[in-house]
Amino acid sequence: MKTKKMLSLALTGVLSMSLLAGCGGSSSGSAQTSAPAPSSSGGSDGEPVKVAMLLTGYINDAGWNQSAYEGLQMAEEEFGIEGAYTEAVPQPDFETVLRDYADQGYDLIIAVGNELSDATLAVAGSFPDTTFAIMNGNSAQAPNVGAYRFNTPQSGFLAGAIAAMYSTDGTVGMIGGTTAPHIKDCVDAFAEGAKYIDPDITALTGYTDSMTDVAKGKEMGMAFIEQGADVLCANANSCSLGVIDAAKEKGIRHIGYISDQYDVAPDTVMVSVVQSNQFMIRAIVESVINGEFTPELHLFGMSEGALYLSDYHGHDDQLTDEQKAKIDEIIEGIKDGSLREAGILPKSTFEQ
Amino acid sequence: MLDIITGFLEATLRMACPIMLASLGALFTARSGIINFAMEGIMITGAFFGVYGSYLTGSPWLGALLGMAGGLAASLILGIMSITVKVDQVVAGTGVNVLFLGLTSYFCTVLYPNGQPSSVNAFQSVVVPGLSSIPVIGVFFRQNLLTYITFLLVPVIWYLLNKTTFGLCLRSVGEQPHAADSLGIHVDRMRYIAIILAGLLGGLGGAALSLGQVSCFIENMTSGRGYVAWSAVTVGKYSPIGIMGASILFGGAEAVQLRLQAMGIEIPQQFFQMLPYVLTMVVLAGVVGRTVGPKAIGKPFVKGER
Numbered sequence: 071m072k073t074k075k076m077l078s079l080a081l082t083g084v085l086s087m088s089l090l091a092g093c094g095g096s097s098s099g100s101a102q103t104s105a106p107a108p109s110s111s112g113g114s115d116g117e118p119v120k121v122a123m124l125l126t127g128y129i130n131d132a133g134w135n136q137s138a139y140e141g142l143q144m145a146e147e148e149f150g151i152e153g154a155y156t157e158a159v160p161q162p163d164f165e166t167v168l169r170d171y172a173d174q175g176y177d178l179i180i181a182v183g184n185e186l187s188d189a190t191l192a193v194a195g196s197f198p199d200t201t202f203a204i205m206n207g208n209s210a211q212a213p214n215v216g217a218y219r220f221n222t223p224q225s226g227f228l229a230g231a232i233a234a235m236y237s238t239d240g241t242v243g244m245i246g247g248t249t250a251p252h253i254k255d256c257v258d259a260f261a262e263g264a265k266y267i268d269p270d271i272t273a274l275t276g277y278t279d280s281m282t283d284v285a286k287g288k289e290m291g292m293a294f295i296e297q298g299a300d301v302l303c304a305n306a307n308s309c310s311l312g313v314i315d316a317a318k319e320k321g322i323r324h325i326g327y328i329s330d331q332y333d334v335a336p337d338t339v340m341v342s343v344v345q346s347n348q349f350m351i352r353a354i355v356e357s358v359i360n361g362e363f364t365p366e367l368h369l370f371g372m373s374e375g376a377l378y379l380s381d382y383h384g385h386d387d388q389l390t391d392e393q394k395a396k397i398d399e400i401i402e403g404i405k406d407g408s409l410r411e412a413g414i415l416p417k418s419t420f421e422q
Numbered sequence: 423m424l425d426i427i428t429g430f431l432e433a434t435l436r437m438a439c440p441i442m443l444a445s446l447g448a449l450f451t452a453r454s455g456i457i458n459f460a461m462e463g464i465m466i467t468g469a470f471f472g473v474y475g476s477y478l479t480g481s482p483w484l485g486a487l488l489g490m491a492g493g494l495a496a497s498l499i500l501g502i503m504s505i506t507v508k509v510d511q512v513v514a515g516t517g518v519n520v521l522f523l524g525l526t527s528y529f530c531t532v533l534y535p536n537g538q539p540s541s542v543n544a545f546q547s548v549v550v551p552g553l554s555s556i557p558v559i560g561v562f563f564r565q566n567l568l569t570y571i572t573f574l575l576v577p578v579i580w581y582l583l584n585k586t587t588f589g590l591c592l593r594s595v596g597e598q599p600h601a602a603d604s605l606g607i608h609v610d611r612m613r614y615i616a617i618i619l620a621g622l623l624g625g626l627g628g629a630a631l632s633l634g635q636v637s638c639f640i641e642n643m644t645s646g647r648g649y650v651a652w653s654a655v656t657v658g659k660y661s662p663i664g665i666m667g668a669s670i671l672f673g674g675a676e677a678v679q680l681r682l683q684a685m686g687i688e689i690p691q692q693f694f695q696m697l698p699y700v701l702t703m704v705v706l707a708g709v710v711g712r713t714v715g716p717k718a719i720g721k722p723f724v725k726g727e728r
Contacts, residue, residue: 243684249691276683279695283645285440285635289433289677293684296429308640311540315636334540 122171123155141351164189172197221371226256230263243274243294247306251419287312330380438673440631444651447623454616455596459515462648463522468493468628473639493625501617508722544637596716
């Protein structure tokens with residue numbers, strides 16, 4: 071009986087450890103300050119602008135957090151700011167870490183992720199001289215908190231237009247992971263973009279209701295292909311890999327999304343519309359340095375460089391010169407706002 | 423029209439296979455009196471090690487074997503917790519799920535130092551000459567071997583449970599463990615055998631997902647299929663044939679809803695996404711009716727205690 075008790079204690083221990091690990095953060099989030107880059111531009115008073123970054127994950131996660139960190143490095147090199155970051159901040163420490171940086175006199179503190187919103191809004195009032203930026207945030211607060219999001223109708227519209235150009239049978243499809251507003255915006259704009267190129271095109275749209283169920287993504291891709299789609303696109307994190315797998319298996323084309331997905335299936339992925347955290351962070355830092363900061367919800371898109379078209383990796387030989395010119399024209403139209411003014415490019419849900 | 427039916431049947435088979443394998447595994451534990459809430463954890467472990475095994479050896483078969491071993495490890499934890507330590511089986515099962523969901527993500531970073539490969543060698547479909555060219559019905563003859571094995575397992579397990587001494591012992595342990603014990607059946611040993619079979623089949627179910635349906639592992643890729651597998655046991659009235667029907671129902675409902683979305687019918691897609699659940703409830707209420715589980719399910723066996 072005693073051994074059983076010991077065993078039960080040990081197993082309980084293992085399970086509770088796993089629960090803690092599941093909460094996704096070590097209690098000792100490592101704080102590191104990277105060496106200040108040689109100051110070239112600097113702040114208004116000659117001192118380099120100090121920018122701190124809070125991340126809830128690790129900077130080598132090959133995804134969201136890593137690209138944000140690379141954005142900080144990019145800004146360090148380009149603007150000569152002094153950067154610092156704390157990775158894998160556990161939730162109970164959000165406010166403490168934010169306060170620490172503000173106390174140390176950082177000019178701009180970037181909270182990478184909507185989950186940091188509440189803590190940032192709670193802290194910001196005590197530090198009126200510090201600017202706070204929330205990535206993917208929904209709420210800004212006067213006078214010193216700004217929220218930043220990608221202008222996803224722009225990327226969806228461009229992906230739809232390009233998909234329509236690659237289509238030979240007149241049916242394209244876009245698969246979203248969830249119906250979160252920024253994803254739905256992109257999916258709806260995809261259909262608009264495809265129709266802009268070919269008014270008679272059939273643009274299929276659907277949602278997997280999962281960002282991780284790669285098998286369901288593949289099945290949905292298969293269902294779209296059965297309905298005649300010959301170009302697909304997907305905005306559903308890992309689930310997108312299933313859609314690409316379906317396209318590859320059935321020998322149709324795919325437009326990458328969020329990152330350059332060429333390496334996933336070189337013969338299938340024609341080109342990708344990239345949402346870049348790097349350029350997003352760079353743009354945030356730039357706007358603060360230039361004194362253009364305003365405490366509102368900012369939608370960054372192509373003109374800020376946060377959204378852009380990847381390299382074609384040679385697949386542009388399947389487009390005519392006319393089509394390539396049209397793509398450039400659309401990108402220009404998105405950048406200068408003319409497509410938006412003409413009512414062709416849909417409005418983002420977050421636009422006020 | 424024929425194309426649409428063929429595509430639908432094919433998708434149904436693909437989606438039903440992993441659920442059916444895991445559900446057949448869970449059936450053993452259910453009939454022996456253990457609530458197998460750990461199937462999600464068992465499947466995700468099978469899915470991970472299936473891909474890892476295929477990555478190491480290049481063979482999906484060896485991968486599936488490693489996946490089964492992984493599923494076995496996850497299942498044994500449930501076994502120790504619920505048979506030897508006698509804790510609440512639902513809590514133990516949920517613990518296993520959380521543990522292995524985290525562990526597989528961790529293994530992903532540790533076992534692939536250079537990043538995970540985007541695809542590994544997976545099961546290819548085996549085309550039966552002649553039969554596979556029959557319109558519509560032909561889809562049943564161009565599946566991967568794992569699917570054939572899954573459907574073959576249904577009569578095998580039915581025979582094992584209903585026509586052999588082993589099956590009788592296993593069922594008696596789930597119904598009347600004290601009576602079984604008084605007749606000299608080792609209750610705990612029978613339950614461990616059930617746990618082992620559940621681990622092997624659940625692990626294979628996970629591998630059927632990661633190596634049969636796709637060719638890669640993604641964190642949390644089972645997305646609740648383990649729970650669906652457990653409910654297939656109930657909907658299938660604790661019989662292998664019922665489980666086959668329930669798994670095909672779940673797979674088919676999902677295949678229908680994905681196709682309805684793809685057809686671009688002007689109804690909010692939430693209604694389509696609801697369909698599998700609504701269908702399940704309708705079938706449960708209208709066709710299946712009352713299901714009576716094994717009498718001793720969920721109750722740890724303590725010798726001599728009443």
